[in-house]
């Protein structure tokens with residue numbers, strides 16, 4: 097035992113580190129492939145808690161638990177065998193502790209697991225409350241809702257504290273019952289050995305050895321019971337992790353099509369869409385329109401008319417409930433996932449920046465990107481001077497603080513076709529590269545009027561299509577929109 101203890105410990109620690117890394121990575125790669133609805137229904141704080149608390153806990157518990165359990169099992173079996181050899185009757189009596197102890201532990205572990213789950217939910221609720229308050233600090237200030245927020249946080253903390261107290265109280269109670277049981281068995285064994293001494297069936301030497309062995313076995317049995325219990329508890333705490341790992345994304349990930357050439361014809365065909373979170377409210381109702389290559393088509397409409405939803409369908413962030421979105425006459429799900437997202441690129445007005453260099457942000461998700469393509473896109477987007485002016489150029493890290501619109505480069509690089517820029521002086525969209533089809537979403541009259549074609553949405557339905565001049569003449573929905 098002395099010889100092997102350190103080596104075994106070291107081996108298990110190494111195993112623990114590897115296990116942690118691989119479980120963390122598996123969970124992460126599984127989560128990033130889930131549907132958007134999953135993220136809508138799961139608070140970010142709960143997912144964070146899995147990475148920061150549960151994965152390390154499960155990984156620390158599994159190898160350490162296995163290490164201790166293995167050692168105690170061997171010791172208990174070997175020393176137990178000696179005890180049976182020395183005094184079989186007394187050994188049987190001493191072993192009585194085992195089934196009783198296991199029963200008590202099973203009850204305790206079931207209780208503890210249930211409480212731990214509630215505790216995890218309560219902590220996630222507290223964390224998500226803090227996140228929400230910090231995120232909405234301006235709103236809180238405007239409505240002077242600091243006290244309400246404080247009260248909400250204090251209620252969440254009180255809930256956690258109550259659960260913690262309950263856990264500790266139950267632990268104390270179960271420990272008391274366990275100790276009483278141990279004491280009772282010891283008294284029985286002592287009583288029986290006293291009888292055997294009196295009858296002369298055993299010697300004082302054998303008895304002392306037996307009692308010493310009983311002590312050793314007792315300690316290891318405790319480790320087995322508590323360790324196993326702890327092991328199960330930690331596995332129970334990791335239940336959410338296994339649930340997430342078992343969860344399959346419902347959406348169709350993508351097909352196999354990767355045509356070498358794309359014309360860029362986009363068509364929405366009788367598209368209906370409802371968000372799963374709000375099934376009563378259809379967001380797109382029988383939407384049909386076409387976006388032609390070589391043109392800039394603008395999607396216009398009042399707030400909540402469904403513009404962003406239509407774009408989300410085009411980006412395949414979501415799939416239509418019925419109807420089709422076609423690219424060159426082929427439904428989007430038939431295209432290979434990475435191929436489609438290289439060809440159909442969304443450039444937001446206020447894009448999300450990931451930590452990393454400008455280069456890493458621009459080539460995000462693109463496997464092969466030549467230096468020349470980067471330069472070409474940067475020049476087309478008018479960002480080359482800005483980047484070259486930075487001390488570390490393309491390799492400038494998080495602190496560059498430049499215009500976020502620079503990420504629009506992603507479009508140019510991703511499509512490999514160049515970029516479209518709205519030239520204010522020209523009052524029209526100018527193609528600076530070979531970009532084919534552009535669908536713009538905007539409320540700004542300047543942007544809309546500069547488009548070649550307009551599609552006007554209202555309450556999730558297409559109400560007008562045509563050129564800006566045609567629609568202005570018609571004095572319909574588009575004209576009303578411009579007057580707002």
Ligand SMILES: Nc1ncnc2c1ncn2[C@@H]1O[C@H](COP(=O)(O)OP(=O)(O)OP(=O)(O)O)[C@@H](O)[C@H]1O
Pocket residue numbers: 136371373374379397398399400401402403404405406
């Ligand atoms: N994730 C969601 N879950 C449920 N309903 C949603 C979700 N996102 C948007 N909606 C609803 O769908 C409707 C259309 O929203 P959408 O964001 O597509 O409109 P929009 O035309 O882009 O509006 P805006 O001009 O304000 O950007 C709105 O009624 C909105 O409340």
Ligand SMILES: [Mg+2]
Pocket residue numbers: 403404405
């Ligand atoms: Mg929108």
